[in-house]
Amino acid sequence: MFDFKNSKTKAEALSMLLEKCLFNKRIEIIPISEAIYRIPAQNIYSCNTLPVHRVSMMDGIAVSSSFFKDGMPETSNWAAGKEYTRADTGDDFDDRYDAIIAIENVSFDERGKLKFKENLIVKEGVCVKKRGSTIKEGDCVLKAGIPIRPSDLAALAIGGITDIPVIKKPVVAFIPTGSELIAAGTTPQRGQNVDSNSIMAKHMILEMGAKPLCYSIVKDNPENIGITLEKALKEADIIIINGGSSKGGEDFTIKVLENKGEVLLHGVTAGPGRPMSLAIIEGKPVINLPGPALAAYYGLDWCIRGIVNQYLDLPMIKRQRVSAVLAEDMFCPKSISFLCKINVEKRSDGTYMATPVPFKASSIGMCLGTNGQFISEIGEGDYKKGDAIEIELLCSKEFINCYKHSL
Amino acid sequence: MFDFKNSKTKAEALSMLLEKCLFNKRIEIIPISEAIYRIPAQNIYSCNTLPVHRVSMMDGIAVSSSFFKDGMPETSNWAAGKEYTRADTGDDFDDRYDAIIAIENVSFDERGKLKFKENLIVKEGVCVKKRGSTIKEGDCVLKAGIPIRPSDLAALAIGGITDIPVIKKPVVAFIPTGSELIAAGTTPQRGQNVDSNSIMAKHMILEMGAKPLCYSIVKDNPENIGITLEKALKEADIIIINGGSSKGGEDFTIKVLENKGEVLLHGVTAGPGRPMSLAIIEGKPVINLPGPALAAYYGLDWCIRGIVNQYLDLPMIKRQRVSAVLAEDMFCPKSISFLCKINVEKRSDGTYMATPVPFKASSIGMCLGTNGQFISEIGEGDYKKGDAIEIELLCSKEFINCYKHSL
Incomplete structure (x- = not known):
C-alpha cells in the first residue's frame, strides 16, 4: 500500500537509488560520423601535423628572399616557375622559395612580366605558415566528458581522428502497462485510454543522451509484467514500468518488484506522480512511474534524467x-x-x-x-x-x- | 576581385540575399513518430474525446448514489458486481453506478463483506471523471510554427493524431572545393589539407532544422565546380560552395557564379571569412563560404542559419x-x-x-x-x-x- 507518510523528497529518492545502483558503464569505439553529442571517454589528441610542410598564408607569389637582400631586384627577366611561382592561401610551394608576396603587391605588364610595388620588405618566412602552425601531432582536439559539438567534429577531422571512445549510452527500457491502454493511433472505445507516454518517453530519453527501448503495452497482470520485466533486465540498464503504481486492485507492479528485488521506496513528495516507486533489481534501477501523462512527464524529467546524468557523469543542466x-x-x-x-x-x-x-x-x-x-x-x-x-x-x-x- | 571597400555588414548581406530569394516552401505530411523538432504548418486539434464515457478519478469502488440518499446504507448483503464494483483510477464502470468511494474509506471483513467508514457523503458524480474532461474533440493539441517537443507528441497521441503537416526541411547543399583537400580520415601528404568543414557543416545544418546534402570534394577548376553546382541547384534549396572564395589564381567560384546567376556581393565586414560572396541562381541562394575552418564556422553560424531560419519562419535564437x-x-x-x-x-x-x-x-x-x-x-x-x-x-x-x- 502506498505510503504517504514515509514519502521521500526527489533528492532523497534519487540519492537512495543511485547509492545502490551497480551501473555497468561501458566504453565503445565509434566513427566520428556517429559521434555528435556523444560523451568522449578520454581526451583526444591530434595524429596530424598541418601544414604538413608549409603553406602560403595569403593569395600571392612565392619567391626566394635571397633576391631581396640588397633591396628590390630587377624582375624584367623573371619567369613563372623559375624565379617565382603562384602560391595562394593554403598552397604549398617548391623548396626554392621561402617567402610570399601578396598578390596586391604584384602586377604584370602586357607581356606578362612581373612587377612589384616599391620598397617591399621580403625576408625568409614572410607570409609563410610553418609546418604544424595549424595543428601539431599531440595537440588536444577534444576534451573528455563533454558532449561533442559540430565544431568538435571538425577538430577531430583535422586531427586525423577517425574513431573515438565514448561512453556507451545507457539503454532505458520503457514498459507501458494497463489493460485499458491502446496504442497511439487506435480509436479509443468506452473504457479505453490511449498510450501517449511511450512516444513522449522515447524522445525525452533520447534528449537525455540515452537509448530508449520501448516495449509494447502490457496488460495488468503480474505474470505479463514479470515476463516483460525479465526481458528488460536482460536488455536495458535502467527500467521504467509505467502505470499500475498506485494501490488499485490491478496495481500489481509493486508486488512484482518486491518479488524480484529490493523496493527502496513507494511514494515521493513530488506530484503529480506521488505514488512512484523505486527498486533495485540485479543492481539496476527499476522505476515504477505513475500513468497519467503529466505524472509520467514529471517523473521522467526529474528522476530518469537524474539517473541518466549520473550514468553519463553529466551535470544536471538547468533550463533557462x-x-x-x-x-x-x-x-x-x-x-x-x-x-x-x-x-x-x-x-x-x-x-x-x-x-x-x-x-x-x-x-x-x-x-x-x-x-x-x-x-x-x-x-x-x-x-x-x-x-x-x-x-x-x-x-x-x-x-x-x-x-x-x-x- | 574581392572588394574590401564595398563590403556589406552581415545584416545588409542577409537582407540583400533574402529579398531576392524565391523560396519554394513546401508542406509535407509525416507520421508523429518522425515529427520531433519539426515545425507544424498549422494548429492541430484533437480527434478524440477522453474519457470516452467516464472513468474513476481514484482507486476505489463504484456505487449508486441512490443508496446513500437517506444516509449510510446497510451493506451486510452487498456483493461485488451487484451493489458495487471495483473501479480504480482511470477505470470505466457499469452504468448502474454513478459515484466512486475511495478505497481508503472501504474495508472488508473476514467474510469479504464490505464496510464503509462512517458518514461518507456520496452524491452522483463524486470522484467521477466525466466524458471529455481529459480532452475533447476539437481541443488544440499543437500550435503551428513552434518546434515539436516530446510532450507535444504525447498531446498529439492523446488527440488521436497519427500524421501532421509540417514545413518541409530546406535541403542545404554543401560543396567542399579545393585541389589540396583530402577527405577526413586520409593521411595528408605535403601540400594537402584535410576537409574538416563537411562534417561540421552537416551537423550545424542538422541543428538548424534543415537537411544537409554533402557532396564529395571538388577540384579547383571551373568545369567541375559548375557541374556540381548544376546538380546542387536541382537537389537543394540553399547551396554552399566552400573554398575558393578569395582572389587566388584557383579561385574560380566567383566567375562560375557570375556566369550562372546574379552575384549580389563579394565581401562582408565579418571575419574570419571576409571574402564571402552571395549569389542568386534560379531564385536560390548560393553562398561561397571561405575555406578556413573558423571562417566556415562563422559563415554557417550567421549567414546559413539566418537563411534557414527565414525559410522555416523561425526567430533567431540567441545563445545563452x-x-x-x-x-x-x-x-x-x-x-x-x-x-x-x-x-x-x-x-x-x-x-x-x-x-x-x-x-x-x-x-x-x-x-x-x-x-x-x-x-x-x-x-x-x-x-x-x-x-x-x-x-x-x-x-x-x-x-x-x-x-x-x-x-
Whole structure:
C-alpha cells in the first residue's frame, strides 16, 4: 500500500537509488560520423601535423628572399616557375622559395612580366605558415566528458581522428502497462485510454543522451509484467514500468518488484506522480512511474534524467528561466514539490506574465503544451495573483509569444 | 576581385540575399513518430474525446448514489458486481453506478463483506471523471510554427493524431572545393589539407532544422565546380560552395557564379571569412563560404542559419550569455564584426573570466574547442585585459569549468 507518510523528497529518492545502483558503464569505439553529442571517454589528441610542410598564408607569389637582400631586384627577366611561382592561401610551394608576396603587391605588364610595388620588405618566412602552425601531432582536439559539438567534429577531422571512445549510452527500457491502454493511433472505445507516454518517453530519453527501448503495452497482470520485466533486465540498464503504481486492485507492479528485488521506496513528495516507486533489481534501477501523462512527464524529467546524468557523469543542466508575475492565483499543495504548468507571455514593457494551467481543470493538450513550468518548493503552498515567480522555460525565449494565442 | 571597400555588414548581406530569394516552401505530411523538432504548418486539434464515457478519478469502488440518499446504507448483503464494483483510477464502470468511494474509506471483513467508514457523503458524480474532461474533440493539441517537443507528441497521441503537416526541411547543399583537400580520415601528404568543414557543416545544418546534402570534394577548376553546382541547384534549396572564395589564381567560384546567376556581393565586414560572396541562381541562394575552418564556422553560424531560419519562419535564437572579465588583451579589427574564440572559466567567487584564443596563434583544435565566443561590433576595436564583455556560451553553463584544464 502506498505510503504517504514515509514519502521521500526527489533528492532523497534519487540519492537512495543511485547509492545502490551497480551501473555497468561501458566504453565503445565509434566513427566520428556517429559521434555528435556523444560523451568522449578520454581526451583526444591530434595524429596530424598541418601544414604538413608549409603553406602560403595569403593569395600571392612565392619567391626566394635571397633576391631581396640588397633591396628590390630587377624582375624584367623573371619567369613563372623559375624565379617565382603562384602560391595562394593554403598552397604549398617548391623548396626554392621561402617567402610570399601578396598578390596586391604584384602586377604584370602586357607581356606578362612581373612587377612589384616599391620598397617591399621580403625576408625568409614572410607570409609563410610553418609546418604544424595549424595543428601539431599531440595537440588536444577534444576534451573528455563533454558532449561533442559540430565544431568538435571538425577538430577531430583535422586531427586525423577517425574513431573515438565514448561512453556507451545507457539503454532505458520503457514498459507501458494497463489493460485499458491502446496504442497511439487506435480509436479509443468506452473504457479505453490511449498510450501517449511511450512516444513522449522515447524522445525525452533520447534528449537525455540515452537509448530508449520501448516495449509494447502490457496488460495488468503480474505474470505479463514479470515476463516483460525479465526481458528488460536482460536488455536495458535502467527500467521504467509505467502505470499500475498506485494501490488499485490491478496495481500489481509493486508486488512484482518486491518479488524480484529490493523496493527502496513507494511514494515521493513530488506530484503529480506521488505514488512512484523505486527498486533495485540485479543492481539496476527499476522505476515504477505513475500513468497519467503529466505524472509520467514529471517523473521522467526529474528522476530518469537524474539517473541518466549520473550514468553519463553529466551535470544536471538547468533550463533557462524568466521571472514572471502571476496573472492568477496558483494552487500548490504545501506538502510536495508540485509541477505547475504555466503559459508565459512577454508583455510590451518587456516583463513576463505567467498564467497557470491547472491540470485538473484543463485539457491535457493545454497542459502538455505550455511554454513554461514552475516547480514549487515543499512548504511553500499556494501563490497569489501578482506574486513574482521564477519560470523554467520549455522553449527558447524567442518563442515565448508564439505560444500566446494557442491551445 | 574581392572588394574590401564595398563590403556589406552581415545584416545588409542577409537582407540583400533574402529579398531576392524565391523560396519554394513546401508542406509535407509525416507520421508523429518522425515529427520531433519539426515545425507544424498549422494548429492541430484533437480527434478524440477522453474519457470516452467516464472513468474513476481514484482507486476505489463504484456505487449508486441512490443508496446513500437517506444516509449510510446497510451493506451486510452487498456483493461485488451487484451493489458495487471495483473501479480504480482511470477505470470505466457499469452504468448502474454513478459515484466512486475511495478505497481508503472501504474495508472488508473476514467474510469479504464490505464496510464503509462512517458518514461518507456520496452524491452522483463524486470522484467521477466525466466524458471529455481529459480532452475533447476539437481541443488544440499543437500550435503551428513552434518546434515539436516530446510532450507535444504525447498531446498529439492523446488527440488521436497519427500524421501532421509540417514545413518541409530546406535541403542545404554543401560543396567542399579545393585541389589540396583530402577527405577526413586520409593521411595528408605535403601540400594537402584535410576537409574538416563537411562534417561540421552537416551537423550545424542538422541543428538548424534543415537537411544537409554533402557532396564529395571538388577540384579547383571551373568545369567541375559548375557541374556540381548544376546538380546542387536541382537537389537543394540553399547551396554552399566552400573554398575558393578569395582572389587566388584557383579561385574560380566567383566567375562560375557570375556566369550562372546574379552575384549580389563579394565581401562582408565579418571575419574570419571576409571574402564571402552571395549569389542568386534560379531564385536560390548560393553562398561561397571561405575555406578556413573558423571562417566556415562563422559563415554557417550567421549567414546559413539566418537563411534557414527565414525559410522555416523561425526567430533567431540567441545563445545563452555570461558577462566575463578579460584575462588578457583581445585583438579585434575595428572595421569588421570579428569572431573571437574564448575560453570562459567560472571563478570561485561566481564571476566569469574570459581567455581569448587568438586563431592566428593557436592550434585549430583549441580554437574550435572553446566553450564561448565573442562577436565584436564594427567600430569597437581591441579590448583590454580587465574589460567586461558579454560572451556567447557554446555549451551549457553547467559545463563551463569542464573545459578549464583542456585543450
